[in-house]
Amino acid sequence: xxxxxxxxxxxxxxxxxxxxxxxxxxxxxxxxxxxxxxxxxxxxxxxxxxxxxxxxxxxxxxxxxxxxxxxxxxxxxxxxxxxxxxxxxxxxxxxxxxxxxxxxxxxxxxxxxxxxxxxxxxxxxxxxxxxxxxxxxxxxxxxxxxxxxxxxxxxxxxxxxxxxxxxxxxxxxxxxxxxxxxxxxxxxxxxxxxxxxxxxxxxxxxxxxxxxxxxxxxxxxxxxxxxxxxxxxxxxxxxxxxxxxxxxxxxxxxxxxxxxxxxxxxxxxxxxxxxxxxxxxxxxxxxxxxxxxxxxxxxxxxxxxxxxxxxxxxxxxxxxxxxxxxxxxxxxxxxxxxxxxxxxxxxxxxxxxxxxxxxxxxxxxxxxxxxxxxxxxxxxxxxxxxxxxxxxxxxxxxxxxxxxxxxxxxxxxxxxxxxxxxxxxxxxxxxx
Amino acid sequence: xxxxxxxxxxxxxxxxxxxxxxxxxxxxxxxxxxxxxxxxxxxxxxxxxxxxxxxxxxxxxxxxxxxxxxxxxxxxxxxxxxxxxxxxxxxxxxxxxxxxxxxxxxxxxxxxxxxxxxxxxxxxxxxxxxxxxxxxxxxxxxxxxxxxxxxxxxxxxxxxxxxxxxxxxxxxxxxxxxxxxxxxxxxxxxxxxxxxxxxxxxxxxxxxxxxxxxxxxxxxxxxxxxxxxxxxxxxxxxxxxxxxxxxxxxxxxxxxxxxxxxxxxxxxxxxxxxxxxxxxxxxxxxxxxxxxxxxxxxxxxxxxxxxxxxxxxxxxxxxxxxxxxxxxxxxxxxxxxxxxxxxxxxxxxxxxxxxxxxxxxxxxxxxxxxxxxxxxxxxxxxxxxxxxxxxxxxxxxxxxxxxxx
Numbered sequence: 091x092x093x094x095x096x097x098x099x100x101x102x103x104x105x106x107x108x109x110x111x112x113x114x115x116x117x118x119x120x121x122x123x124x125x126x127x128x129x130x131x132x133x134x135x136x137x138x139x140x141x142x143x144x145x146x147x148x149x150x151x152x153x154x155x156x157x158x159x160x161x162x163x164x165x166x167x168x169x170x171x172x173x174x175x176x177x178x179x180x181x182x183x184x185x186x187x188x189x190x191x192x193x194x195x196x197x198x199x200x201x202x203x204x205x206x207x208x209x210x211x212x213x214x215x216x217x218x219x220x221x222x223x224x225x226x227x228x229x230x231x232x233x234x235x236x237x238x239x240x241x242x243x244x245x246x247x248x249x250x251x252x253x254x255x256x257x258x259x260x261x262x263x264x265x266x267x268x269x270x271x272x273x274x275x276x277x278x279x280x281x282x283x284x285x286x287x288x289x290x291x292x293x294x295x296x297x298x299x300x301x302x303x304x305x306x307x308x309x310x311x312x313x314x315x316x317x318x319x320x321x322x323x324x325x326x327x328x329x330x331x332x333x334x335x336x337x338x339x340x341x342x343x344x345x346x347x348x349x350x351x352x353x354x355x356x357x358x359x360x361x362x363x364x365x366x367x368x369x370x371x372x373x374x375x376x377x378x379x380x381x382x383x384x385x386x387x388x389x390x391x392x393x394x395x396x397x398x399x400x401x402x403x404x405x406x407x408x409x410x411x412x413x414x415x416x417x418x419x420x421x422x423x424x425x426x427x428x429x430x431x432x433x434x435x436x437x438x439x440x441x442x443x444x445x446x447x448x449x450x451x452x453x454x455x456x457x458x459x460x461x462x463x464x465x466x467x468x469x470x471x472x473x474x475x476x477x478x479x480x481x482x483x484x485x486x487x488x489x490x491x492x493x494x495x496x497x498x499x500x501x502x503x504x505x506x507x508x509x510x511x512x513x514x515x516x517x518x519x520x521x522x
Numbered sequence: 523x524x525x526x527x528x529x530x531x532x533x534x535x536x537x538x539x540x541x542x543x544x545x546x547x548x549x550x551x552x553x554x555x556x557x558x559x560x561x562x563x564x565x566x567x568x569x570x571x572x573x574x575x576x577x578x579x580x581x582x583x584x585x586x587x588x589x590x591x592x593x594x595x596x597x598x599x600x601x602x603x604x605x606x607x608x609x610x611x612x613x614x615x616x617x618x619x620x621x622x623x624x625x626x627x628x629x630x631x632x633x634x635x636x637x638x639x640x641x642x643x644x645x646x647x648x649x650x651x652x653x654x655x656x657x658x659x660x661x662x663x664x665x666x667x668x669x670x671x672x673x674x675x676x677x678x679x680x681x682x683x684x685x686x687x688x689x690x691x692x693x694x695x696x697x698x699x700x701x702x703x704x705x706x707x708x709x710x711x712x713x714x715x716x717x718x719x720x721x722x723x724x725x726x727x728x729x730x731x732x733x734x735x736x737x738x739x740x741x742x743x744x745x746x747x748x749x750x751x752x753x754x755x756x757x758x759x760x761x762x763x764x765x766x767x768x769x770x771x772x773x774x775x776x777x778x779x780x781x782x783x784x785x786x787x788x789x790x791x792x793x794x795x796x797x798x799x800x801x802x803x804x805x806x807x808x809x810x811x812x813x814x815x816x817x818x819x820x821x822x823x824x825x826x827x828x829x830x831x832x833x834x835x836x837x838x839x840x841x842x843x844x845x846x847x848x849x850x851x852x853x854x855x856x857x858x859x860x861x862x863x864x865x866x867x868x869x870x871x872x873x874x875x876x877x878x879x880x881x882x883x884x885x886x887x888x889x890x891x892x893x894x895x896x897x898x899x900x901x902x903x904x905x906x907x908x909x910x911x912x913x914x915x916x917x918x919x920x921x922x923x924x925x926x927x
Binding site for chain 2: 108
């Protein structure tokens with residue numbers, strides 16, 4: 091019997107618009123890891139700096155191949171850090187090193203790495219980097235045109251700068267939770283850390299902006315992105331209804347569930363479909379789409395009701411409209427209904443779950459939204475691609491997520507210039 | 523941070539053909555950071571001007587708060603793109619532009635003769651950012667969508683709603699389908715700009731809202747990729763493979779706080795207990811039996827009841843500020859109204875006043891990117907329909923004759 095060929099983990103030069111940019115990446119958790127993932131996907135040499143004592147949470151979340159699912163929050167303390175699926179998804183294309191920043195030699199090693207990097211990123215609570223002496227002033231001494239990307243829940247100034255947060259806290263504090271739900275009851279908010287994604291995107295963007303600027307002026311910058319401030323920018327025109335019109339959102343008819351206050355779309359909702367907890371979203375904005383819907387339904391008599399004769403009439407009679415439409419959708423396969431309605435020019439879509447996206451969605455398959463890579467511990471796995479198509483650029487996938495400390499030898503010897511003897515000492519001292 | 527100097531996108535010229543927030547947000551961010559963003563609108567105005575709410579109830583094209591929110595700091599030019607003259611003017615604008623943002627779906631673009639690939643030909647250096655519901659190719663490319671439909675097909679909606687599954691999934695507010703597409707549009711544009719700086723080459727950036735949302739449900743895909751399970755929606759907390767305890771608590775002032783009790787966590791428990799004891803509201807939870815995580819897990823329902831009462835006997839702000847002072851990750855569920863009184867946002871000068879012609883100055887959310895080395899433009903009101911048509915076309919026509927000389 092022959093052994094399977096060894097997985098190629100060798101480090102090769104990167105391709106893409108960020109090739110040649112080295113990032114000393116102190117980011118962790120979801121929001122930080124997603125922010126620097128984009129850089130790694132497009133050619134930057136992102137060196138993820140980890141701590142063996144305080145293992146990055148996505149390594150520990152119980153999302154494992156071939157094991158029954160546990161809710162996150164139910165992780166095992168003795169879990170193998172190299173098996174975490176979420177970490178693999180977040181940290182593909184990055185190099186991984188370990189440094190014990192509690193030690194003097196660890197902090198010195200980090201400074202030597204920073205001196206050979208042009209971007210430093212972090213999303214610790216404010217004060218942690220300072221405790222290690224890693225202020226912007228110090229970083230500029232080490233790497234004169236450095237970009238210091240600081241990501242936090244509240245930003246690096248102000249009385250709440252040190253408040254603790256993660257996605258759902260940011261969503262609550264920024265107002266995103268309160269504007270989501272049915273009127274007259276508790277908010278339904280978000281069923282995910284949406285702001286871990288969005289704050290990460292804003293942080294990736296900010297780093298790219300700083301690089302764009304540095305290419306012109308030669309100057310670096312410190313970046314302060316507050317997730318709460320990004321979240322408030324995502325509230326939409328509701329915010330201006332408060333500030334311009336003085337109209338409070340604390341009123342019995344707000345939020346509006348799946349209905350829209352503006353524009354006056356109707357029907358506009360999520361309707362039951364055939365199957366256990368299956369649903370279809372339908373949104374009709376004008377007379378053409380209504381005519382399409384009536385045609386798709388086979389022109390049943392109720393559609394002639396004068397209460398449904400115009401968009402404003404339909405908007406005023408949504409309860410009746412929703413009852414009729416829900417009776418029609420309830421016994422039908424949502425995928426077939428979607429195709430039928432779309433063929434009549436009606437915006438409609440199944441509420442898809444992850445299985446639908448991965449196994450049935452022809453558009454996701456055509457656009458190659460997901461991709462596969464092998465991993466020495468996990469094996470072959472799927473990844474969420476960065477969903478940007480270019481005519482002259484592409485995502486550069488060179489390796490799945492790093493094992494804990496996988497690239498210590500390469501990074502510290504080849505990049506930092508640590509000698510073999512010193513490397514052995516650092517290992518013996520527990521610095522790596 | 524140190525005093526900023528100069529604007530990031532000074533000198534960058536952008537032509538925006540966006541008719542929904544997906545493209546408009548990209549233009550807005552560029553404009554806030556100093557780009558000259560020319561929004562090309564049809565004679566009746568961008569469809570986003572016909573969406574309320576309206577300033578002081580004035581339901582016309584120049585008072586849509588939807589438009590004000592997504593289009594401030596831009597210039598407005600009216601062009602009828604169904605006519606040869608309108609197209610010629612557009613091409614003159616594109617010839618001198620760095621970036622074009624378009625949201626025409628493929629069938630609309632074909633009908634107008636303005637497909638992204640055609641726009642791209644206007645100049646070799648032009649970066650065209652196309653943001654559409656499903657992208658420029660694939661079996662669904664011609665389908666119609668909306669924020670709600672996008673969130674449904676893309677899957678985040680499947681994770682949002684209430685514990686009670688007789689209630690359908692509920693759309694999170696604020697145009698988040700478009701917001702997600704815009705974020706990738708912005709990142710794609712920045713990568714294309716960096717590539718152009720290096721090579722001189724323009725780019726077509728093709729963003730599908732559907733693709734962005736398909737990777738926008740956080741844990742749902744990894745739970746499917748690895749253990750192969752689906753997550754199920756829960757009220758205002760993470761969708762999970764199996765149900766978990768509620769995480770929002772009503773307070774005495776009818777506001778809510780978000781707080782997840784990890785009862786298995788040995789560090790969090792004593793902090794929470796001490797907080798409850800300080801208000802004489804620990805009831806029987808100070809029984810040493812509760813120091814054992816297994817006992818807490820077995821009695822989670824009772825703990826939940828006691829904690830519910832604990833929060834009901836204080837205001838949401840008290841709970842938020844004291845919980846955070848005790849280093850607990852707790853969040854107050856703010857309404858947009860509440861943000862204006864937030865001491866932290868005030869100290870950071872986040873909301874900024876914007877002047878208007880015929881309504882009093884009003885606060886807008888500030889730019890969420892802060893750099894020590896450069897600044898953002900002062901926020902200025904959204905343009906009136908066609909406010910800059912004459913000046914922009916005049917400049918474009920003279921620019922074109924300059925170039926042809």
